[in-house]
Amino acid sequence: xxxxxxNGNNGSQTTPIIEISDLKVHYGDKSALNGISFDVYKNExxxxxxxxxxxxxxxxxxxxxxxxxTSQTSIEGSVKLDGVDISTIxxxxxxxxxxxxxxxxxxxxxxxxxxxxxxxxxxxxxxxxSELNEIVERCLQQAALWDEVKDRLDTLGTKLSGGQQxxxxxxxxxxxxxxxxxxxxFSIAVDPVTTMRIEDVLDTLRTEMTILLVTNLxxxxxxxxxxxxxxLNGDLVEIDTTDVxxxxxxxxxxxxDYVNGNFG
Amino acid sequence: xxxxxxxxxxRQKFVLQGIxxxxxxxxxxxxxxxxxxTHVSDVPISSVARVPDPLSxxxxxxxxxxxxxxxxxxxGVTCAFYLQEWLPETNWVRRLVENQVSIxxxxxxxxxxxxxxxxFLPYSGVIQKIETVSSDGNVGAASxxxxxxxxxxxxxYAMLLTFVxxxxxxxxxxxxxxxxxxxxxxxxxxxxxxxxxSQVLMKHVVPIAFPLILAGGCRAMSCAFATxxxxxxxxxxxHAPQSGQMTGGFVLFLGGSLILSILSSFLIERYSPVPTxxx
Ligand SMILES: Nc1ncnc2c1ncn2[C@@H]1O[C@H](COP(=O)(O)OP(=O)(O)OP(=O)(O)O)[C@@H](O)[C@H]1O
Ligand SMILES: [Mg+2]
Numbered sequence: 001x002x003x004x005x006x007n008g009n010n011g012s013q014t015t016p017i018i019e020i021s022d023l024k025v026h027y028g029d030k031s032a033l034n035g036i037s038f039d040v041y042k043n044e045x046x047x048x049x050x051x052x053x054x055x056x057x058x059x060x061x062x063x064x065x066x067x068x069x070t071s072q073t074s075i076e077g078s079v080k081l082d083g084v085d086i087s088t089i090x091x092x093x094x095x096x097x098x099x100x101x102x103x104x105x106x107x108x109x110x111x112x113x114x115x116x117x118x119x120x121x122x123x124x125x126x127x128x129x130s131e132l133n134e135i136v137e138r139c140l141q142q143a144a145l146w147d148e149v150k151d152r153l154d155t156l157g158t159k160l161s162g163g164q165q166x167x168x169x170x171x172x173x174x175x176x177x178x179x180x181x182x183x184x185x186f187s188i189a190v191d192p193v194t195t196m197r198i199e200d201v202l203d204t205l206r207t208e209m210t211i212l213l214v215t216n217l218x219x220x221x222x223x224x225x226x227x228x229x230x231x232l233n234g235d236l237v238e239i240d241t242t243d244v245x246x247x248x249x250x251x252x253x254x255x256x257d258y259v260n261g262n263f264g
Numbered sequence: 265x266x267x268x269x270x271x272x273x274x275r276q277k278f279v280l281q282g283i284x285x286x287x288x289x290x291x292x293x294x295x296x297x298x299x300x301x302t303h304v305s306d307v308p309i310s311s312v313a314r315v316p317d318p319l320s321x322x323x324x325x326x327x328x329x330x331x332x333x334x335x336x337x338x339x340g341v342t343c344a345f346y347l348q349e350w351l352p353e354t355n356w357v358r359r360l361v362e363n364q365v366s367i368x369x370x371x372x373x374x375x376x377x378x379x380x381x382x383x384f385l386p387y388s389g390v391i392q393k394i395e396t397v398s399s400d401g402n403v404g405a406a407s408x409x410x411x412x413x414x415x416x417x418x419x420x421y422a423m424l425l426t427f428v429x430x431x432x433x434x435x436x437x438x439x440x441x442x443x444x445x446x447x448x449x450x451x452x453x454x455x456x457x458x459x460x461x462s463q464v465l466m467k468h469v470v471p472i473a474f475p476l477i478l479a480g481g482c483r484a485m486s487c488a489f490a491t492x493x494x495x496x497x498x499x500x501x502x503h504a505p506q507s508g509q510m511t512g513g514f515v516l517f518l519g520g521s522l523i524l525s526i527l528s529s530f531l532i533e534r535y536s537p538v539p540t541x542x543x
Contacts (some may be wrong), residue, residue, distance in 0.1 A: 061452075064456055066455050069455065071354070072354075097457070099456070103449050103452065103453060109453060109467075110450075110471045110472055111467075119457055119459070123457065123458050123459050123463055124458060169453070173456075173457075175457075
């Protein structure tokens with residue numbers, strides 16, 4: 001878009017991994033995204049902020065093609081992943097495995113802790129027990145959950161506390177070694193301490209993958225994101241480095257108001 | 265989204281109810297016709313008259329009902345899965361079937377019982393005949409009941425049909441509701457992990473929906489059993505009031521119906537998914 005320079009922890013990294021151009025989404029007659037365009041760079045944390053109904057979740061669902069399960073939706077424009085239009089990808093399951101997704105509320109699949117994390121590798125064809133053990137341990141370590149659950153991997157994932165479950169879903173999202181990790185308001189059901197722990201986890205992951213962080217806590221974007229996008233009612237108002245968005249003079253007055261909490 | 269299906273406008277509703285009536289008629293008319301041609305003398309009395317042990321027949325009947333109910337439930341569940349998981353909401357077959365199901369499942373089961381009594385009772389002259397035939401002084405109501413179902417294969421199939429029509433729409437309806445009740449984020453999470461549709465269904469949707477599907481099956485069967493109890497009761501009381509006792513069959517079906525309905529309430533109470541915020 002208008003501003004191509006990045007800063008933050010990744011210095012000069014500007015290879016686009018996702019290119020979104022003129023993306024429009026309708027639910028029935030209702031427009032949820034009215035033609036937005038921007039790039040996501042490799043190994044950056046892109047914060048996406050905006051009030052409710054602005055289309056943030058919809059955007060993530062387009063990227064991993066789970067919007068297809070909502071009936072009567074139409075998508076125009078293109079989303080390219082590594083230069084390939086995702087709508088032309090035949091192996092949609094493979095596509096989804098390249099993208100990790102963490103939903104607002106922890107969704108414990110009706111499986112044990114171990115099976116929750118081993119689910120994606122298994123569907124991808126990993127059978128060897130030792131390999132699965134390794135993946136489960138690595139992902140639970142990465143999600144800062146291993147120490148708390150290593151003695152009870154067989155219990156149901158839904159028996160964990162809310163904060164633990166959310167870390168479990170992060171471990172699960174990491175289990176298929178995604179290139180891109182999308183988090184949709186992950187801290188909505190998590191206490192501040194756990195939120196900080198997860199933020200630390202994300203901070204360490206930024207070297208390995210690209211992170212799309214949708215958040216309703218603007219300070220969270222300020223703490224973590226290299227760049228931040230501000231969305232409003234299906235429009236991309238502004239995308240720029242986090243420093244600029246949170247400075248006293250972002251390009252758009254609405255951005256300033258939203259970030260400083262005197263919006264609406 | 266479902267408003268399209270659950271709220272047809274009044275004219276559509278009228279047409280749909282017409283179709284439902286025609287379907288009902290189409291099912292019952294041939295049965296009625298066959299019945300009219302069945303004379304008492306056609307009934308293979310010999311096969312009925314040597315009913316040796318009322319109790320074993322009782323279990324035969326129960327077994328028969330269980331297997332029929334089970335088949336009807338299986339069929340209903342399969343239909344529901346196909347409608348809910350494979351056909352898009354706007355598909356006309358799905359909309360038609362869902363409308364029919366919603367109308368048919370709304371008919372009180374009592375009505376089916378009355379229908380069964382109305383159709384079958386005139387032909388239960390069979391029973392009196394047999395009573396005189398096997399005059400060994402031990403014509404209890406149990407063997408009398410046995411004759412109702414074993415006297416004539418037509419009666420047999422008519423009953424079967426009644427129960428299928430009674431059970432299936434109920435099962436389709438509750439199974440669809442159970443599938444719908446599985447929170448969308450669970451499906452989305454599983455899909456986001458790269459699972460295919462069948463993996464999502466078998467590993468996530470079915471385990472969550474299963475108790476509710478079972479509850480729906482129990483409730484439908486409970487209705488069927490209650491109808492059977494009514495039918496048996498009316499047969500007994502109108503033909504052998506002097507026996508003055510309820511047969512084991514009547515008690516079994518009534519008790520079964522009660523237990524099943526309690527079980528289904530318990531399952532619903534215990535396993536209804538907690539509503540999840542749908543972002
Ligand atoms: N399944 C759906 N059917 C119809 N409309 C929908 C559906 N999901 C979202 N929408 C509409 O699309 C628009 C964008 O919704 P979306 O969930 O993407 O917003 P959001 O930015 O994620 O909001 P929030 O902060 O509340 O999560 C809203 O106007 C919403 O009403
Ligand atoms: Mg959202």
